[in-house]
Amino acid sequence: MSVNAGYLLDYDGSLSGYALRPHRAMVGSAEAERRATERLVDAIADEHPDVVALVEVDQGSVRTSTDGQVAAVAEALADRGLVYRARADTKYGDGVVAGLPVLEHLSNGVLVREDLDATVETHHLDHGPKRLVTEVRVGDRSVFGVHLAMSGRGRRKQLAELADLVADRERVVVCGDFNAYDGLEEVEETLGAAGLVLHDPGETVP
Template sequence: MLSKYDVVGLQEVDGGSFRSSRVNQVEYLAAKAGFPHHVQQLNRNLGRIAQHSNGLLSRLVPSQVEEHRLPGAMPGRGAIHARFGEGPDALHIFVAHLALSHRGRVRQLNYLSEIIQPLRHVVVMGDLNCTPDQLHAHERFSASLPLHPVKPLLSYPSWQPRHALDHILLSQSLEAAEVRVLDHLFSDHLPIAVDLPLPEACLAAIRSSV
């Protein structure tokens, strides 16, 4: 399934512990699906028991990758920021896993807003643990990244989806051709996919850095 996509964001993957039979799931999925580039962000390290991580798989060559530790009362939440290309038309992809608590999410969305605000072509994807309405209510984040697409996609729980907690959010410069939930029961959340034609200026910025 993953091999059909150019970029994949992962949450709650394990870095190689008892929880995953000592398999680094980011490395395993990258190898099995033929992704030449991958990033694992270890956010909650419980040693041999569990290594909770975010992951990014990509067929594109990232120009820069930054790992952000998101603020919160309990450590263990993070975001990967991958830049593809150089200059103002570079593509910026964030893979994030936000807190369960409202207060924690507000702090984390404030943090991400500061990073996103000056950027032009932005994709934020991940388990944001809140509904589209709750994202809209966060004025600072909505101002930094006007929410688009706004179509609610029910993804949780995977066996009987009733809540839209997982999102792919786009800056105004990007227009999704199609957004859909995939019917694959790999976890308690269903995956979400988007077909995203990129503006020519963005494509040129990516090509110039390869």
């Protein structure tokens, strides 16, 4: 499963939603976070996937009432008898952006079923502000979670890097938010060259 959690700010993805509630993006809302968390936990509990790739999670800025949203989701799932290992890493790598207030807490995360023999590894792309790629390995299978650049030029460079990264893996799934505002052709073309096939394309937000 792959989800853009939108920092659990409970926006609906529309421009009007952001315009009418700008305060959430700056200081958050405990009630909105509670609602968004409950919906996310419901979705995960319904599917009970082996791996959940999460993008746009907050690991402790002023906008969240938690000490880290990925761990909070894992705890809520544990309350329902579903045990997941939780991990989160800053999506900006170790550059200047990663040290800025609020931004230093903005991350991507992963939940892996406790009974799954899996390893988690992180990679960082050379292009774009959001460079983190999270890889979960289960046997000969690799699941890559990504959140690609919003600019077309940066995104195309990242896709080319991704194609190189997955080339030597046996069985691969690449999931996440591709920010494919210009359509999915560039995604299909670049990752298709690496032997990947687009599956179930659709919106990732909300």
